[in-house]
Amino acid sequence: MKIAIFGGSFDPVHAEHVNMARAAAETLGTDKLIAVPAYIAPHKHGAAASPEDRLEMARLAFSQVKNCEVSAYECNAGGISYTYLTLGYFRRRYPDAELYLLVGSDMLRDFYTWREPETILSLAELVVCYREGDAPLKGEQLRFQMKFRKKFRLLPYTGRNISSTRARVLCALGEDVRPYLPESVIDYIEARRLYRVDGVKAALKYLKPARKKHTVRVALLAAELARKNGCPEGKIVQAAAMHDAAKNLPPEAPELAGFTPPEGIPAPVLHQFSGAYLAEHTFGVQDPEVLDAIRYHTTGRPNMGVAEKIVFLADMLENGRDFPHVEKLRSYLGDLNECMYRCLKHQVKYLRKGKGELCPLTLQAYDYYARLHAAKKRGEKGSRP
Numbered sequence: 260m261k262i263a264i265f266g267g268s269f270d271p272v273h274a275e276h277v278n279m280a281r282a283a284a285e286t287l288g289t290d291k292l293i294a295v296p297a298y299i300a301p302h303k304h305g306a307a308a309s310p311e312d313r314l315e316m317a318r319l320a321f322s323q324v325k326n327c328e329v330s331a332y333e334c335n336a337g338g339i340s341y342t343y344l345t346l347g348y349f350r351r352r353y354p355d356a357e358l359y360l361l362v363g364s365d366m367l368r369d370f371y372t373w374r375e376p377e378t379i380l381s382l383a384e385l386v387v388c389y390r391e392g393d394a395p396l397k398g399e400q401l402r403f404q405m406k407f408r409k410k411f412r413l414l415p416y417t418g419r420n421i422s423s424t425r426a427r428v429l430c431a432l433g434e435d436v437r438p439y440l441p442e443s444v445i446d447y448i449e450a451r452r453l454y455r456v457d458g459v460k461a462a463l464k465y466l467k468p469a470r471k472k473h474t475v476r477v478a479l480l481a482a483e484l485a486r487k488n489g490c491p492e493g494k495i496v497q498a499a500a501m502h503d504a505a506k507n508l509p510p511e512a513p514e515l516a517g518f519t520p521p522e523g524i525p526a527p528v529l530h531q532f533s534g535a536y537l538a539e540h541t542f543g544v545q546d547p548e549v550l551d552a553i554r555y556h557t558t559g560r561p562n563m564g565v566a567e568k569i570v571f572l573a574d575m576l577e578n579g580r581d582f583p584h585v586e587k588l589r590s591y592l593g594d595l596n597e598c599m600y601r602c603l604k605h606q607v608k609y610l611r612k613g614k615g616e617l618c619p620l621t622l623q624a625y626d627y628y629a630r631l632h633a634a635k636k637r638g639e640k641g642s643r644p
Contacts (some may be wrong), residue, residue, distance in 0.1 A: 262394070263359040266345060266360075269296045269423070270307055271320075271444050274440060275418040276422045284327070292327045293327075295345055303498065315333055319444055340530075348384065389417050427454045429475075429479075430448055435450050449579060481569050484572065488569065495566060501549075503534065508533065520533070534553045548566045572595065576592065576603050
């Protein structure tokens with residue numbers, strides 16, 4: 260008997276999860292494929308939807324795959340869902356079966372850091388599905404074999420570049436998710452009002468079409484950065500969705516009654532302050548981290564919080580931006596402080612060329628992150644043998 264195990268947060272299940280499962284079942288000739296939603300996935304910071312909702316979405320989505328069942332094992336077990344424990348459970352349940360573990364190519368590169376990878380490979384054969392946009396797997400098979408004295412199997416199927424993070428953000432923003440999610444899952448999300456973020460849809464109504472497209476791109480990048488930096492996704496999506504809401508709002512607008520602009524702030528960046536006022540007084544935002552992320556998303560400031568840095572960088576580096584050296588700046592996104600330094604340096608240099616008025620806050624922010632950069636460089640030199 261051949262059984263493939265397919266674990267993940269499934270928050271929500273997207274179309275490529277289903278396609279991967281179908282490709283694995285057909286390629287491996289499995290008698291059974293078991294999808295296992297995690298209670299808490301390692302390397303992640305909790306799920307947006309409840310275990311019960313993720314189980315039900317998985318049941319709806321994977322019903323399209325022949326001989327596929329959804330197991331509540333990890334959700335019932337609670338705690339962090341370690342793969343070696345899950346495979347041990349299914350090995351005991353099916354002692355004579357050939358077990359396969361299905362993962363995406365994005366997870367393959369993290370496999371070396373998983374809890375007890377050798378135990379995992381003693382229980383099941385690793386089967387990898389490559390996804391568009393992931394780093395090429397050239398050389399990965401050799402690295403894997405040198406480490407574990409085994410090979411992984413690569414499916415003859417390439418998945419589209421779809422992520423659950425992207426689906427959640429688009430759901431929160433009220434965008435069309437039909438290209439990404441099964442219809443049954445979309446219906447369930449809408450019925451249960453999952454992934455909604457307070458005030459977001461109201462804020463988007465203030466934007467012109469081009470500005471809205473920019474805002475969607477900012478929210479998508481910001482959510483990815485939030486995931487990688489342990490920041491609550493809902494907080495980041497809310498700030499990203501509202502960051503430009505006051506961009507085209509005239510000073511005499513009723514929503515800005517009572518707003519006092521700070522002194523010495525250039526007109527092009529004034530909307531960050533009026534935007535924070537709008538978020539608080541019109542959309543009811545009370546979270547100071549969200550308000551500060553909106554308030555300083557253009558100028559920056561010294562000693563920014565994680566949410567502030569994420570929204571600042573996402574606004575400057577979203578994939579619709581095409582100014583010179585933007586790709587180089589994006590390459591630093593793995594280190595928020597370093598990326599802040601590089602982006603602020605670029606911004607200050609640009610404004611000093613007469614391209615606009617340099618806000619004092621921007622200069623203060625640049626000086627602050629330049630000092631952090633210099634201290635880091637000194638530390639790296641001091642640690643060399």
